[in-house]
Amino acid sequence: xxxxxxxxxxxxxxxxxxxxxxxxxxxxxxxxxxxxxxxxxxxxxxxxxxxxxxxxxxxxxxxxxxxxxxxxxxxxxxxxxxxxxxxxxxxxxxxxxxxxxxxxxxxxxxxxxxxxxxxxxxxxxxxxxxxxxxxxxxxxxxxxxxxxxxxxxxxxxxxxxxxxxxxxxxxxxxxxxxxxxxxxxxxxxxxxxxxxxxxxxxxxxxxxxxxxxxxxxxxxxxxxxxxxxxxxxxxxxxxxxxxxxxxxxxxxxxxxxxxxxxxxxxxxxxxxxxxxxxxxxxxxxxxxxxxxxxx
Numbered sequence: 001x002x003x004x005x006x007x008x009x010x011x012x013x014x015x016x017x018x019x020x021x022x023x024x025x026x027x028x029x030x031x032x033x034x035x036x037x038x039x040x041x042x043x044x045x046x047x048x049x050x051x052x053x054x055x056x057x058x059x060x061x062x063x064x065x066x067x068x069x070x071x072x073x074x075x076x077x078x079x080x081x082x083x084x085x086x087x088x089x090x091x092x093x094x095x096x097x098x099x100x101x102x103x104x105x106x107x108x109x110x111x112x113x114x115x116x117x118x119x120x121x122x123x124x125x126x127x128x129x130x131x132x133x134x135x136x137x138x139x140x141x142x143x144x145x146x147x148x149x150x151x152x153x154x155x156x157x158x159x160x161x162x163x164x165x166x167x168x169x170x171x172x173x174x175x176x177x178x179x180x181x182x183x184x185x186x187x188x189x190x191x192x193x194x195x196x197x198x199x200x201x202x203x204x205x206x207x208x209x210x211x212x213x214x215x216x217x218x219x220x221x222x223x224x225x226x227x228x229x230x231x232x233x234x235x236x237x238x239x240x241x242x243x244x245x246x247x248x249x250x251x252x253x254x255x256x257x258x259x260x261x262x263x264x265x266x267x268x269x270x271x272x273x274x275x276x277x278x279x280x281x282x283x284x285x286x287x288x289x290x291x292x293x294x295x
Contacts, residue, residue, distance in 0.1 A: 042196055042199060042200060045061075045065050045200055046199075046200065046203045048061055049061060049062075049200075049203050049204050049207045050203070050207055052207060052211065053211065054211065055090055055208065055211055055212065058090075058204065058207060058208055058211065059090055059091070059092065062074060062204055063092050065200065066177055066197075069177075069189060069193055069197065070179070070181060070185065070186075070189055071157075071177040071178060071179055072093075072152075072153075072178050072179065072180040073091060073092040073093035073094065073177075073178045074091050074092060074093070074175060074176065074177050074178065075089055075090070075091030075092075075093055075175070075176050075178075076089060076090045076091055076173065076174075076175050076205070076208065077089045077107075077113070077173060077174050077175075077176070078171075078172075078173050079113055079116055079117050079160075079172045079173055079174050080170075080171045080172040080173065080289065081289055082108075082117075082285050082289070083277075083282055083285040083286055083289065084107075085102075085105050085107065085108070086102055086107075087107060090208075093151075093153075093178055094151065096151060097147075097148070097151040097153070100147055100151070101144075101147075104143070104144075104147070106140065106143070106144045106147070108140070109139070109140025109141050109143070109144060110140075110141065110144045111128045111129070111130055111141040111144070111145075112125060112128055112156070112158050112174075112176065113174065115128055115158070116158055116160040116172070116174040117160075117172055119160055120160055120162060121160070122157060122158060122159045122160070122194060122197070122198050123157075123158055124155060124156060124157050124158070124186070124190060125145065125148075125155055125156045125158070126155060126183070130142055130145060152180050153178045153179065153180060154179055154180060154181070154182070154183055154186070155179040155183050155186040156176050156177060156178050156179060157176065157177045157179070157190065157194070157197065158174055158175070158176045159174060159175045159176075159177075159197065159198055159201040160172070160173075160174050161173045161174060161175065161201065161202070161205040163205075163206070163209065171209075173205065175201050175204070175205065177197070231274055231275060231290060231292065232274075233271060233274065233287075233292055234267075234270075236257075236259075236267055237267045237270055237271050237274075238287075238292060238293060239253075239257055239267075240253055240257070240264055240267040240268050240271065241267075241268065241271045241283060241284060241287045241292070241293055242287075242293040243256060243257075244268065244280055244283075244284050245284045245287070245288060245293055250264045250265055250268070268280055268283070271283050271287065275287060275290070
């Protein structure tokens, strides 16, 4: 349920040569909901999405469209890279909220992100089950939702988006629309416009993917990291990391593959080195993401 108006990753039109998750800042124009006095028909909005040539144009166009529905802001987030603390995102929700989300690494505990990874159906924040608060340590999912409300976001609509690229590899993302008005008004809007917004986002997200694939092929946001094309695991390395992905220990894997535990460890270290992973869990996540093993 990430947000934006920070251009570091949100309000962008260009991608810098830095590592994954680092993007060039480009100030977004301030937009007030009161400044928009017209409502685009769906077919016209879709047509205008398809004429956008940059992510900045897509950002600004979507902001104008959602304001007509009463939303304050939006954020588009790549949810297909679970190993990243700062995945690619684009939106208009505000620098303060965006920085808090990044600093606290909420992407790893955000219940809306977790749900969006396993569904194609749009949902609102209020429909997401949150863990109960027991003991001294407050669950991260609760902290995320409370922080969002501290920034004035009373509700939100999340639209998941999953697709396959030209090589058949799957990718996942979401768009969240932020609501600042009373929740009662949000409920009425959802009963009237949920399907319209879902349809609009299918076209917007596809255009975003096309723009990124066309202009920024070397970046790892939304489209795969170019490093994936360079990684090649041996059959035995793939076996070892695949069993690790299924929760097997080194001892378990050694018994299954009829090899020594030391050999299993050697293969896993090789996988970690090839994938530039910091530990076994990180290696499993990257292997799944790169399509080297199935999830």
